[in-house]
Amino acid sequence: MIGLFLGVGLISSCQSEIDEAKGYGYLQLSSVDVNKSVTTRADITSSEAIAVDILNASNTVVKHADDWKTLDDVLLPVATYTIKAYSADKNMETQGFDALPYYEGQSSVAIEANKAKTVEITCKLAQTMVSVSCSESFKSTFSDYTCYIEGADALSIPFVKDETRTAYVKAGQSLTVKVDFGNGKTFSQEIVSKSEAAYHYKVTLDITDSNAGIDISVDQTIHQYDVTVKVPTKQESADMVTSDIRNDASKVWGQFAYLSGACNLEEITSPVQFRYKKKADSEWTTVEAVQEEGTKNYSAKVAPLDFGTQYEYYILCGDKAGETCTFTTESYVEIPNLNFDTWSQNGKNWYPNADASNSYWATGNEGVTTLGNSNSVPVEGSDARNGKAGKLETVTVALVGYAAGNLLIGNYSTNLNNMAASVQFGRSYNGARPVKLSGYYKYTPGTSMNKNGKIPSDRTLTVDECDIYIKLWSGDAVIAESHFVTNQTVSDYTHFELPIEYTDMTKRPDKITIVATSSRYGGEFEGSGMLNTKVVGQLAAGSTLWVDDFELSYY
Template structure:
């Protein structure tokens, strides 16, 4: 999901006349796009009337036009675009987010806009996710006084409480149904069921019913409880799943449990080879183990030993078993169907794990059990094997790599003289970093290092002393600092941060085209916008303008943004500047606009700048806490959000 950066500077939050879609000055001509959208709905979703958003991307995949509601804004009447190639993406709802009665429609096409020509394009939108409803048989409802089902997968979860008839929409992938029951005696039970092979645009009806006789198992030898009865109606794109629940089995239902012993923080153990203490894993699966999947992340075990990345201990092949035995991996004699506790003692295996290249090697393991009732449980743990050397340099976690600072970590046997050295990868001279004392464990030490250059490769190493007091060095670790505000081509992720570049542009105001001041360089696409176009609809006012005199005396600082509150034809217009773009004027005192621009740069740590502000008493109207006679307020802020598209603001509906 793309990140969007949204920042705004304003004297009052946008009230009054605003402006509509930007029509950019183009050097290569412009043409009109007439866009038609067709919704391909299935039988189960004909009543759905989705709000379709349209994003138009240029050849560089930058969003040049965003329409929050295609039908409401009547965008089918024509869209003015610069000549060139475009992708048109239409979407409604979110495919990766579970929601009630809100399917995700998605469609995409490409088109070519030619100078002074009209281009027609059609996008067919199809449902891109899965619909799920839950129902219960009459005998089921009589036996249980309360019941609910939580359906979930990676897209999220929805709980179908008693009496819920709405449909939920999920990503088209494996579904997990968790049923919570209360019987006539007040006893509570919980069951989990899993259903795979989920397809998009299908309606899955989960029907729970009482059924099954423990004395008369089905053809597969099961006493019931799985997704036993599945009916697919291809003509209606419907899958009916009948799920029998056996009363006799409820008292024995309990989800599997894992218990780790001997591990530290984050389920990790760190030691030199041969120095690991006891560690073990206990598994309890009262319904019987059906599958016990082990996933391994380890360069040496996979690339050197040839161990597969994942294997099922309950159905283990001979070759994999031989390789596991070579590192003393504990393998119980019987796993499949076992209902007793299983104990895995990893002490001997942990001391057989090796370290290579004189640096710490980490071996990650994940155990996932599925029992006979398709209930799952997982647990992860790891061993970090340190090399048998006097000084160790630790890898830097990705989360600790910033544009101008990072954290060094090391371990030394010596009690003094420990610290670090670092240099640019292209330099030969090391820069020392002193450390006053070790951490609480008495072994490791660390340092916060700042003053680094963005997007630059460095090398660092830990330093210690041997028994004779001579310096010894740990392994060298390479790292690269994060981006600041420029990519590898020296192009800023956030352009015109100093508000030095301005231009005069022409675009549609409330009724006709107007000239207005824009906080963007002449030939650059719109990144920053203001309410100038709307405010200029009646006369030239430009509440937001370029200021060249009152500026901070800093090198290369040419201009600043001057934000002034003005009254235009009796209507208040606030000075404001923000990342995003106006969409349309609403009446005479409202606007639809989009906040936010795509952001793919490094992680910001702060917003730095300068402002000069002369507040005045509110003397016209007011807004919420800014009543007439109160002192005006200035707002300056920045937010980094996980948005797929800009956030649409509608000032008339107070949707901020």
């Protein structure tokens, strides 16, 4: 508030004039005080410039002063006058962050001949103040937004993210908060139908999972409205529906996702698209959508994406957009020693790990070395493509007859009573689902096949086959398995690519194995007990497989 005090007095130096003109009296300006208020900004000071107008009954200005300090002893005819005080150097019509606080007030006084009177004018802020803030839950839910305070005469003041300034607007108008989410979706809510002068509307944007709402509390002691606007987390339109894929394992993978949605417009005049981005980014990427035949459903594969990252997306048709949804890609978990550079040795046994044990990768060496030497060993130099490689050779051994060279993710512990149970395939795995296994190999099949071979039952192998495969489980069920099998002699390291075929894409794996063996059917046994168990799979001694630089791909 600004207090303006006008005094009416008789001044001795002017007494003779009053005596001569009995129809006159004097107005004398006493003082102007600027009182800082919590409703004003900190830049208001006691140097506020106040102008004064004195108006007669016809509303004509009979006396004006740009600065009340220059207005001295005003001699006025007997009549009733209106005295107006207002900010001298500001424009009340200006609105926004650049507007300055504008003060005004008025009062009337009746001038009587030879009588002294006083009048007090109280000036107050003539504008409305408005500011916007956002709750932490609002910020975490909506990463990309701009808030506007809108009013009469196309008023639109942008409060961008983290804006802390206060804006001044004209009082008496309806004010609405509009949130633009940057994807064609907006939310609007009226906060006051007629804004009051000298009041501060402090708007806080929050979220709700139900219908939009608004809470208003008023503190009369400081003339402040605290307005909490509840913005629905879902801004869905019946015309455009974005499918929520975040819990759909068939749609969300490690480095790609299948975005989906529906367009229910009767006439589609623009291509249907999807927009997506990392939640932490500001720029959207647009991809064309593919319509599912005979439906109003659309989808699009987006790749490559980052592992373990939250993304936002929505469906778009022309100027209509579906709700913004989120998903988080599967996290990357490293499979150690895929390049087969790490080996260690304990006695005659070689291990494809650093700790001289079957701690992650395993071989059957511990079974072979009971009567011979390791047949799954590291090689380097010209026998490797880079660093070290694995050399896996099928050999003849006492008792069981044959032992294929092998590498596998899992464990090996010799079980003389049940040789087939010596191998446990797989290790725990909670990483992103791979879609391809690739690497390099060489292969030389042996020259003499096992004559007693019984596998496979539907055909007879004339040449031994190597096998490189991957398998993933969810619980006890196999959800993916793919094999790379060949009987061709390959003398130089050759690249192979093995697409991984998922039989159930709705589940995520909890166990994985990768296996390489020099003889595809080297793990087939008959008989029981140490002396009666034989390898009966079709294979050939001398078959040798070299493997190096395996790699998993995720899109």
